[in-house]
Structures are given as structure tokens and as C-alpha cells.
Amino acid sequence: MKVLEVENLKKSLGKREIIKNISFSIEEGEIFGFLGPNGAGKTTTIRMLVGLIHPNEGSIKICGYDLKKDTEKALKEVGAVVENPELYKYLTGRENLMQIARIRKIPKKSVEETIKLVGLENRIDDKVRKYSLGMKQRLGLAASLLSNPKLLILDEPTNGLDPSGILDFREVVKKAAKEKGMAVFISSHILSEVQHLCDRVAFINHGTIKSVENVVNDSMKTDTDIICLNLTKEIDLNLLKNIEYIKSVRKSEDGIEIILLSNTTPKLIKYLVDNNFEIEEIYKIRKGLEQRYMELVEGGIR
Incomplete structure (x- = not known):
């Protein structure tokens, strides 16, 4: 099943065309990389995917719901971690998650399952101010997973993490995609990380997707x-x-x-x-x- 379908997407700011007719899709359980240099159009695309800005032309469908026509139903299927997640540092990790769970009417059992999924069982009752950057990223990921989204969007999720933190985060994302059958869209500057994590990769530059290619056995076909x-x-x-x-x-x-x-x-x-x-x-x-x-x-x- 196609969880995300992007068709003929265009976005202009003033007279400048930022996104030029891009199309791609992501299947259930697939981890999809989005690569390109600064200014290529990655952030603009992500902002459109989460409904912060609207395209000039084209369509975005999430689980079959058109993001423009059925915004609430479409976004209900989305979880996102954008760089450093915003957390209440004076609360514990569990208290942060319970705040979100109460607002979204998510049962406590789901909170406990998510804590286990991201591997925070031993530190979940510590204050967030005592967390390392890697632990904060795990907690942010847990928050985005609470509502059991079908599409997880990660924008530079390993920024600032040490090699150990990157490895841990990679395993958590792979586990979430496999166990929950989520589609994962990940934008990152770390090429080796995308190569080890993703099933397919889209290369974008100057607002145009140059190619969408498969990653097989941590390697790629090259010219x-x-x-x-x-x-x-x-x-x-x-x-x-x-x-x-x-x-x-x-x-x-x-x-x-x-x-x-x-x-x-x-x-x-x-x-x-x-x-x-x-x-x-x-x-x-x-x-x-x-x-x-x-x-x-x-x-x-x-």
C-alpha cells in the first residue's frame, strides 16, 4: 500500500520556483531517503508534507487522503521529528509522553509499548534535563510514534549525535518501520547514514528530483x-x-x-x-x- 503519494508538486516563493514538478511515493514499511545540498528544496518539501505551507500545484496524498481536501484525516496519520524536538526539561520522559497521550486520548498501554520500542525503559523516569542529546532524540521519536502514525517524517534526525547515538537511532527507526509497518521519510546530510538506513533514495537538486534509486545490501548501482x-x-x-x-x-x-x-x-x-x-x-x-x-x-x- 502506498502511504505517501506526491504528484507533480510545484512551489514558488515570489517569482522564484523552489520545487519544480516533483513526484514520488513511499510504500508501507519502507524507509525512504531524501538527499540534496543546502537550498535544493528538502525543507520546503517537508513543510508541504506536514501542512505548514501549501503547494502552488500538484497533490499530496497520505493513506489515500488528499492533504488539501482532507487535511485533518491526512495529518492524523503523520508523526514527525524535525531536528531537536521540543520537550519539557523539568518533567520526566514519562511525564512528557503522558501529557501528549492525555491530549490525544492515547491509552497508557500504548505509552509503555512506545517507551520499550525506543529503548528508554531505564531512564524514562529521569528529568529530561539530565538526558543526553541522543536520549532526547529517542524521546522525541517516541512522542511522534505515540499515535501510531502510518507516515513518520524525520528531518536531520541525527544532527549532533555521536557515532554511538547514530547507531542506536538507526536501529530504533528500523525496528519501528518493521514492527509497526510505517513508511519513513528521512531527510539527512549524512550520506553513510542514509545508505545504511534506507531502502530507496531520492536525489534532489535545484528543486528537481534527479533520480529515485534502490539501496541494495548497503550499496547502490553507479554509472x-x-x-x-x-x-x-x-x-x-x-x-x-x-x-x-x-x-x-x-x-x-x-x-x-x-x-x-x-x-x-x-x-x-x-x-x-x-x-x-x-x-x-x-x-x-x-x-x-x-x-x-x-x-x-x-x-x-x-
Whole structure:
């Protein structure tokens, strides 16, 4: 089932077109990444998804409800964590959640289940002012999960977290998506984090989605491969630069770094052997999402 459907979305501020006819959808239980540089249109898109601003054209449907026509029904299915969540620091974690539960008429049993889901059982009765940033992020996530939303929107959720906090947060999000069957939309600048967390990724730049691609086994299909080559003798790099399927060649600390068309490494090895190059070592440098990001968003590998 499609939890989120975005079709032909456009948004202008004054004469400047911020979002230019973007479309994508997210399935139940899927974690969907939204990647792009500053000013690409990520925040504007998120603000439209949560109903803070309205598009000039296009539609947003959440669980089949049109966000413009059935705003209340659509937003009832949404939970969101936008950067650092607002919490009452003088209350305990449990008291914060119970405040929300009372307003939304959520049973205490659901509160306890959510506390367990985000792994805060041992610290839930401490004052929030004693929480680390990672614990505050967990509590914010718990608050967004209380109403059992079908769509969870996370905007830069790991900002300021240390590596341990990022790993913990990742596992909580994966668990929530799997156990509750939620669709998760996550916008982040941390490429490696998106690669490890997401099932699919949309690349956006200048208000346009360049591509929507699958992440398989923490890696992605790329247009080019990057290999490192070490030879026993120095050579003129122009001999390699003139090969048609090679994009670029440069010397690095590890050897000769070559960017070539995807799946042409065997051809290069044959060429080297046939022309009596003495190969000491050759291996592929796997950059996955980082490499694909540079291809689509930055226009090439730096």
C-alpha cells in the first residue's frame, strides 16, 4: 500500500520556483531517503508534507487522503521529528509522553509499548534535563510514534549525535518501520547514514528530483567505478587517460586512482596485461551512495 503519494508538486516563493514538478511515493514499511545540498528544496518539501505551507500545484496524498481536501484525516496519520524536538526539561520522559497521550486520548498501554520500542525503559523516569542529546532524540521519536502514525517524517534526525547515538537511532527507526509497518521519510546530510538506513533514495537538486534509486545490501548501482592501481614501474598517465572508457586518472597516496565506466574494469585489466604493464595491485574503491550523489547532484566525482 502506498502511504505517501506526491504528484507533480510545484512551489514558488515570489517569482522564484523552489520545487519544480516533483513526484514520488513511499510504500508501507519502507524507509525512504531524501538527499540534496543546502537550498535544493528538502525543507520546503517537508513543510508541504506536514501542512505548514501549501503547494502552488500538484497533490499530496497520505493513506489515500488528499492533504488539501482532507487535511485533518491526512495529518492524523503523520508523526514527525524535525531536528531537536521540543520537550519539557523539568518533567520526566514519562511525564512528557503522558501529557501528549492525555491530549490525544492515547491509552497508557500504548505509552509503555512506545517507551520499550525506543529503548528508554531505564531512564524514562529521569528529568529530561539530565538526558543526553541522543536520549532526547529517542524521546522525541517516541512522542511522534505515540499515535501510531502510518507516515513518520524525520528531518536531520541525527544532527549532533555521536557515532554511538547514530547507531542506536538507526536501529530504533528500523525496528519501528518493521514492527509497526510505517513508511519513513528521512531527510539527512549524512550520506553513510542514509545508505545504511534506507531502502530507496531520492536525489534532489535545484528543486528537481534527479533520480529515485534502490539501496541494495548497503550499496547502490553507479554509472562509474573507481579503482586503485599500483604498478611496479612509473608510467605516463596519459597512456591511461586516452582510453575511451576511462573518465579520469590521477595519482593519490594509495596509487593511481582511475574513474571508469561501470563494469569496464575487466577490459582495463586485459589492456594492461596485453600491453605488458606490470601490475602489483588493483582493487575497486566502493563509495556507494557518496559516489552516486556526486554523479547525480554535483555532476561528477571530485
